Amino acid sequence: MFSNGLIALLVYGALILSAITSTILIILFIQEWKRGTLW
């Protein structure tokens, strides 16, 4: 059986990674916009 701890690690890890990647996407968007290379 997968343990509760391992599942919690996977779930919290996934949620935190999603939060980080969404922040990276927003930063990249702003960078490209400022550089004028977005469109």
Added chain:
Amino acid sequence: MGIWGMLAYSTASIGLFLFAPMSARIRALMPDGYTSGDFMRLRYGQTAWKIFLVLTLFYSLTWLVSMAMAGGILLNALSGIRYEYGMTVILAVCVIYTMRGGLYAVIGTDFIQSLIILIGVVVVGFAVLQQVEMETIYANLTAEKPALLDVMFPAAIIAVFNNLLFGLGEIFHNNVWWSRAFAFRQGVGRKAYTIAGLIWLPIPIAAGFVALASGALGVPVPSPDMVGPLVIASVLGEIGAVAIFVIVFSSLASSIDSLLAATADLITEDIYRRMWRPGATPGQLKKVAQMVTLALGLGTWLVCLPRIGTLATVLFFAGPLVGSMIWPIITGLYWKRANSQGAISGMVLGSIVGLVVYFQIGWYVASLVGTVVSMVCVIFFTVIQPANYSWQTLRQGE
């Protein structure tokens, strides 16, 4: 498939990580390339190219149908909108903006859709954890559905490898990914696909967790296709129902529009221009691509009207075809010795044997077998009849 299922779907990110350096090589080898079909034609010749076109078009249409069906099913589950109406609306919206804006509009909307999905996943995940504790979910699963937590679940373990190969095959061969590798500015592809891998990695785990929480939350689930959206609508109430509507729409639209654009490009470039009208002007090609997009949308709509089966069965049917293309693509990009006999036999035998296995054993092993058979064919012909391919041929085009 429980926890293994979450991990299995995450393995598609490995395909994206591996495609990052491949996209740089594709662009370096074919600076004026346009479709994945161009590569197969120039690398392996006409026969392999035509077989590739049949396999990739079949797969792309299967994916398109499964996504449109998912739209109808999920919108029906979430809001009671009739299946036919939901499916029609999502297809129509995607067809209209893909026809108007082409790949440019598709990439732009994909970015926004990805952001919506990511933020949605984070918000929903933490909202579920606010309502029910991890221990409660675990206790409920242990009592009600222990198989979902089983580490030694053979079919689920095989499915991890099957999904991994499905993901590799899908990303390595499909024009959805190749067309972007060609379109990106130099140096962008590697970065973009690496970030895409990071973005995809947690999504199935977070989404799967939401589904696993359904029992502890007491949400009745009529079909596995609907579990996630129903849990979210239950946890977040009315706002959640609207939010999940947007997230689901974004998820499906981001796949449907990419498939429409990439498949329309493939048909326009590889079939219309190469086989029918070599002298067509860019303006004519653009018009044809728009008409093909419309035709693809209409065709998908007609196939989707009767609900064929569950989403997984529809999509995984194409698994062996996709798996059988992994080795011809990788070896074609990196081995001068890889040859057309290996590519042709790999794609044909891998697909046939994989499909036999799909029907005789199950979907969870079909891509795996298709890939292995294809690998044996490619390596066998590379060893007994090594070619000495000139990479210049790819650069020069004709």
